[in-house]
Each structure stands twice: as C-alpha cells, then as structure tokens.
Amino acid sequence: MRHIVSGKTRICGLIGDPVEHSMSPVMQNAAFRELKLDYIYVPFRVKSAELGQAIAGMRALNIRGLNVTVPHKVAGVQFLDELDHLAEKIGAVNTIVNDDGVLTGYNTDATGFLQALLEREIEPSGKTAVILGAGGAARAIAFILAERGATLLILNRALELDWAEELARRLSETFNKKVEALELNRENLAPALDKADILVNATSVGMSPTADETPVPADRLRPDLIVYDIVYNPMKTRLLREAEAAGASTIGGVDMLVWQGALAFEKWTGRKAPVELMKREVIRLLKRQV
Numbered sequence: 001m002r003h004i005v006s007g008k009t010r011i012c013g014l015i016g017d018p019v020e021h022s023m024s025p026v027m028q029n030a031a032f033r034e035l036k037l038d039y040i041y042v043p044f045r046v047k048s049a050e051l052g053q054a055i056a057g058m059r060a061l062n063i064r065g066l067n068v069t070v071p072h073k074v075a076g077v078q079f080l081d082e083l084d085h086l087a088e089k090i091g092a093v094n095t096i097v098n099d100d101g102v103l104t105g106y107n108t109d110a111t112g113f114l115q116a117l118l119e120r121e122i123e124p125s126g127k128t129a130v131i132l133g134a135g136g137a138a139r140a141i142a143f144i145l146a147e148r149g150a151t152l153l154i155l156n157r158a159l160e161l162d163w164a165e166e167l168a169r170r171l172s173e174t175f176n177k178k179v180e181a182l183e184l185n186r187e188n189l190a191p192a193l194d195k196a197d198i199l200v201n202a203t204s205v206g207m208s209p210t211a212d213e214t215p216v217p218a219d220r221l222r223p224d225l226i227v228y229d230i231v232y233n234p235m236k237t238r239l240l241r242e243a244e245a246a247g248a249s250t251i252g253g254v255d256m257l258v259w260q261g262a263l264a265f266e267k268w269t270g271r272k273a274p275v276e277l278m279k280r281e282v283i284r285l286l287k288r289q290v
Contacts, residue, residue, distance in 0.1 A: 003033060003040070010039045011061070012268050015054055015076075016069030019043040023232070023282045024067055027261050030281040034274045039064070048075065055079040059101050065268035066096045067261075073109075073136045080105040089174055090143045092136055095264040106267060109137060110144035112260030113230070116251055122226060125149035127197035132156070132184060132215050134164035137230055138202035142167060145198075146175045153192050155184040157203075186217065193220045201229040206237035214238040223247030232257050235286055254282055 014024050020043075028041035046054040051072050056079070058066055068076050073092040077083065080096065082104040087093045093105030117124060124145050131138050131145075134156040146152055152171065156164035164181035171179040182188045193199060193216070205215040211234045221227065227243035232253030240250045262273035 003038075005040055006038070008038055010037075010064045010268075011042065012039060012065040012067075013042040013044050013063065014067040014069060015044050015046040015051075015072060016067075017045055017047055017071060019045050019069065022069070023257060023285060024261055026281050026285050027258065027278045028265060031262075031265055031274050031278050032269075034277050035269070035271055037269055037271070039269065046072065048072070051075055052079050055096070055103065058096065058098055059103060062098065064098055065264065067264055068094050068096060070136065077105060079103075086110055086143070086147070089147070090140055091170075092139055094140075094260065095267060097267050106264075107140050108260040108263040108267075109256070110140040111263055112258075113141050113228075113256045114144045114148065115259040115263070116255035117228070119255075120249075120251065122198075122249075123148075124198065127151070128153070128195050129198040129200060130155065130192045130196040131200045131202055132205075133202035134160060134167050134181070135202065138200075139167055141200055141202055141230075142171055142179075143174075146171050146177075146179070150198070151177075152179045153196075154179065154181045155188060155192060156181065158183050158185075184215070189216065190220060193222075193225070196225060198226045198228065201227075201231065201237075201239055204231065206234075206239055207231045208233045212238060214242065216242075218242040218246065221246035221248055225249070226251070229253055230256050232282075233286055233289070235283065254279065254286070258282055 032039040080103045084106050087105045087107040094109045095106040097104050128151045130153050154164045168179040168181035221243050225248045227248045228251040229237050229239050230253040243250050258279045262275045265273040
C-alpha cells in the first residue's frame with residue numbers, strides 16, 4: 001500500500017554534505033513501511049556555515065529525528081540540549097532525537113559497530129584492536145572499544161597524524177590507560193598486527209571507485225585475526241577478500257551501516273527495527289550501483 005503523507009506524518013532525515021550517496025533513505029523508509037508507521041525519511045544537504053540554522057529548524061519544524069553525517073558529527077554537538085553519556089565521551093553525534101523541542105544527541109555509529117561484533121559473539125574485552133584512521137568513524141569505534149575493555153593502537157597517515165595523537169590523548173585521559181598513535185606505514189603496521197586480535201579499517205582506502213586498493217598488505221593477514229572493514233561500497237573490499245583468503249574472520253561495512261541506522265530508528269519510533277529487511281534493502285541498492 002502506498003504511504004500517503006499528511007499533516008500527521010512524522011519527519012526524520014539526514015543532514016550532511018554531501019548526502020546524495022546515502023543509503024539511509026531507502027533503508028529507513030523501508031522500515032517505516034514494514035511497521036506501517038506514519039513516518040518519512042528525507043536527506044537534507046546542509047553546508048557547514050548553516051549547521052546551526054538547520055538544527056534550530058529541526059526544533060522549529062518539529063522534525064522528530066535526524067541522522068548526522070560528514071562533516072557535521074562533531075560540530076553539531078554544540079547546538080544540542082543534551083547528549084547521552086557515550087556521545088558526550090566521544091564528542092560527536094550521528095543521531096538526534098527531538099522530544100517536544102528538547103534535542104538529544106546519540107552516537108549509534110559506536111553502538112552499531114559494537115552490535116555487529118556482538119551478533120557474531122565477538123567480545124572486545126581483553127582483546128587488542130588496531131584501528132586504521134582517526135576521523136569521525138574511527139573516533140566512535142575507538143571509544144566504544146575502549147569502553148568495552150579493549151587495548152587500542154591507532155595508526156593514521158602522516159599528514160593527519162596529529163588527529164590520531166589527539167584522539168589517543170583523549171582516550172588515554174578518559175579511560176586512564178595508555179593509547180598510542182603512530183604513523184600508518186609498513187614498518188609500524190607489521191609489529192602492530194603481530195599483536196592484534198582485531199583489525200579495523202576506518203579509512204576510505206578500498207572504497208569505490210578505488211576498490212583495488214587496500215591499507216594492509218596481504219602477507220600481514222593471518223587466520224586468527226578478526227578483520228572489520230567499515231567501507232560498504234564495495235560490499236567486499238580487497239582487504240576483506242584477502243583476509244578471507246588468509247583464513248581470517250571478516251565483517252563488512254554494511255553491518256555497521258545497518259545497525260547504526262536500526263538503532264537510530266528505534267530511538268525515533270520506540271519500536272524494534274526490522275534489521276534484516278533494512279540490510280536487504282541496502283544490499284539491493286548497492287548491487288544496483290555496481
């Protein structure tokens with residue numbers, strides 16, 4: 001049955017720049033239809049200079065919920081009324097909920113990343129995780145892994161090493177344990193991976209249209225390593241293909257994408273998200289784009 005938009009329809013959406021590539025509209029609108037909810041999800045391209053106005057507009061227009069993507073996850077925090085404990089620690093949000101004009105920020109990137117591990121019965125506590133990258137996604141991932149009890153090492157390219165060092169300092173202070181940041185190169189990667197239980201690629205290396213690239217040489221992968229690549233286009237990156245060939249356990253970026261969206265859906269609607277349906281819709285769209 002076709003959904004008829006009316007004055008009662010509740011609005012959710014995405015703010016970022018750009019937003020044209022987002023998988024969220026197809027995933028969220030499919031979930032609303034499945035549960036017969038009178039909701040609609042719309043992407044909004046918002047420039048950085050207009051971010052404060054956009055979030056104020058959420059309150060003024062009674063928009064129920066927003067996802068927040070690049071480049072607004074950190075900058076958006078200052079315009080909110082409240083943060084949940086994890087978003088406050090991370091210093092970044094990807095989900096906003098509007099409760100009668102009170103705007104609360106959450107970070108379902110972090111919890112979505114973790115959920116994809118837990119559904120495979122992988123518990124980070126006591127494990128050593130090597131994170132490649134230090135951007136917004138890496139920040140969320142690092143905090144949730146540290147909170148869960150993992151030991152961390154962050155590797156980032158030389159031009160942005162200061163980002164990794166700042167993130168490592170913040171993690172060390174927050175969790176009162178040493179987190180190190182090093183330049184991402186073969187010399188540092190080899191000994192890091194020798195000690196790692198979990199490898200997370202939180203960079204864009206291997207993302208379409210440069211799907212032939214990988215941040216890790218195949219000879220550094222091994223069977224007892226868990227390799228988690230948050231790139232979701234292509235669904236199976238070169239890193240994941242070579243990790244599988246080495247016998248490693250692998251998790252692709254579609255899992256994190258779907259779980260962060262499902263957890264946002266639940267915060268907006270109060271209903272359990274149809275996770276498998278959302279995943280099918282994302283995979284269908286990605287296959288059409290090949």
